[in-house]
Amino acid sequence: MAKLRVVGGNPLCGSVRASGSKNAAVAAIPAALLAHGPSRLENVPVIGDVEVFVDILRELGADISWRGPGVLEINPNGFEEWQAPYDLVKRLRASYYLLGALLAKFGRAEVALPGGCDIGVRPVDLHLKGFRALGAEVSLEYGVVKARAERLQGATIYLDDASVGATINIMLAACLAEGTTIIENAAREPHVADVANYLNAMGARIHGAGTEFVRIQGVPYLAGGEHTIIPDEIEVGTYMMAAVATGGEICIENAIAKHLEAVAAKLRETGAEVETDGDWIRVKGPSRPRAANVRTLRYPGFPTDLQQPYVSVAARAEGVSVVHETIYENRFAFVSELLRMGAKIKVEGRTAIVQGVERLLGAPVRARNDLRGGAALVVAALAAEGESEIDDLQYIERGYERLDDKLRALGAEVTRVP
Ligand code: EPZ
Numbered sequence: 001m002a003k004l005r006v007v008g009g010n011p012l013c014g015s016v017r018a019s020g021s022k023n024a025a026v027a028a029i030p031a032a033l034l035a036h037g038p039s040r041l042e043n044v045p046v047i048g049d050v051e052v053f054v055d056i057l058r059e060l061g062a063d064i065s066w067r068g069p070g071v072l073e074i075n076p077n078g079f080e081e082w083q084a085p086y087d088l089v090k091r092l093r094a095s096y097y098l099l100g101a102l103l104a105k106f107g108r109a110e111v112a113l114p115g116g117c118d119i120g121v122r123p124v125d126l127h128l129k130g131f132r133a134l135g136a137e138v139s140l141e142y143g144v145v146k147a148r149a150e151r152l153q154g155a156t157i158y159l160d161d162a163s164v165g166a167t168i169n170i171m172l173a174a175c176l177a178e179g180t181t182i183i184e185n186a187a188r189e190p191h192v193a194d195v196a197n198y199l200n201a202m203g204a205r206i207h208g209a210g211t212e213f214v215r216i217q218g219v220p221y222l223a224g225g226e227h228t229i230i231p232d233e234i235e236v237g238t239y240m241m242a243a244v245a246t247g248g249e250i251c252i253e254n255a256i257a258k259h260l261e262a263v264a265a266k267l268r269e270t271g272a273e274v275e276t277d278g279d280w281i282r283v284k285g286p287s288r289p290r291a292a293n294v295r296t297l298r299y300p301g302f303p304t305d306l307q308q309p310y311v312s313v314a315a316r317a318e319g320v321s322v323v324h325e326t327i328y329e330n331r332f333a334f335v336s337e338l339l340r341m342g343a344k345i346k347v348e349g350r351t352a353i354v355q356g357v358e359r360l361l362g363a364p365v366r367a368r369n370d371l372r373g374g375a376a377l378v379v380a381a382l383a384a385e386g387e388s389e390i391d392d393l394q395y396i397e398r399g400y401e402r403l404d405d406k407l408r409a410l411g412a413e414v415t416r417v418p
Helices: 022-034 048-059 093-106 125-133 164-174 190-201 233-246 257-269 304-314 335-339 371-383 403-409
Strands: 003-008 013-017 039-042 063-066 072-075 108-112 137-141 144-148 156-158 180-184 205-207 213-217 226-228 249-253 273-276 280-284 320-324 344-348 351-355 364-366 386-391 413-417
Touching: 003 371, 013 403, 022 039, 022 048, 022 072, 022 093, 022 164, 022 190, 022 233, 048 063, 048 093, 093 108, 093 125, 093 144, 093 164, 125 137, 125 144, 125 156, 125 164, 164 180, 164 190, 164 213, 190 205, 190 226, 233 249, 233 257, 233 280, 233 304, 233 371, 257 273, 257 280, 257 304, 304 320, 304 335, 304 351, 304 371, 335 344, 335 364, 335 371, 371 386, 371 403, 403 413
Parallel strands: 013 249, 039 226, 156 180, 364 386
Antiparallel strands: 003 386, 003 413, 039 072, 063 072, 108 144, 137 144, 180 213, 205 213, 249 280, 273 280, 320 351, 344 351
């Protein structure tokens, strides 16, 4: 397992460029299977989760290859596999998008459930509710979701919770259905609209993606399309947290400031200066952040994926910050590692009470199987005095492209130890 050695305590200064959105890429890749011709995806981040999905599709027989840095070409012609076995899909949670894509393409799909991860149970009941509403027969047998439908029929589907995955999976299934589908209480995250833009470039007729009402008019046919993946707002937000935690001043280019309004507002509350324009964000951290409370919410609220890096900011803030996690039931496991750095945090259910300390001290810590918790440990190590060593680095590299290069570009003293 690779490690990241960090000598912290220095303010980050400099510029980095945001990479393409992981969560948009892992939805666009299976979406390409719906077309009758090749698609070209640009600004695809070269990260663990994307490389795993490329492997999975190759194993299933898809013709998918890198055509240059960040450029993926996917040709679904000749792709006939509608079964995705557990030993393949267990490597990637987002493999559940194969359900919507294969069901739409073949009228049937058998995809093993990828299982949860460290942050919660991760149910898919809303995904299955959507497929059933479209007329599919869906069963769960021995850990495999089996779905089949002679012809998917458009329907109106209300999501009890504005689930990102369910919204995208239903969009994928509804694209080629007969008639119109409406998703009510749909997720509004930026990558929902991004995937819809790509599907529309292929000939789909999706309206309202990015709002709580998405309308999909089924079409008989999708052609291959070209699409450039949007920047990853969670990656950008993570670097913003690192700037504030270290009292540094950084500029993140190729960022869509609008996607981070809640994060910018919160960091201003801690005393940071955040200047934004169309496609860059400049963050100047105070010498020591002030405490500020956070409640994670569905977009456009404060994103759950930045709750963990934010706790690392609060860990050395002046005062007590109350951080409440509304999306997942268990997203504070990483706190046990922060305590090793001298943080003073109490976790009670979905709430962390963070009493900021003047100084964090470097220590050996482990990311375990928690991508954003691992990112939080990197943020804390950059702020901590002395040396830290973060183990299980590949879990962090699942979602952060060229992490060590980008941190070094910001003046951080980091070494990737293979
Ligand atoms: C996506 O996961 C992201 N992953 C997650 O990012 C992100 O945390 C999450 O959206 C919320 O923004 C990808 O896009 C690949 P959800 P997803 O369904 O779609 C309830 C990261 O670090 N729920 O929006 O799986 C349940 O309470 C990852 O990049 C149901 O009840 O998340 C669950 O806790 C982590 N039934 C919550 O929603 C369902 O059928 C999850 O929210 C589905 C969800």
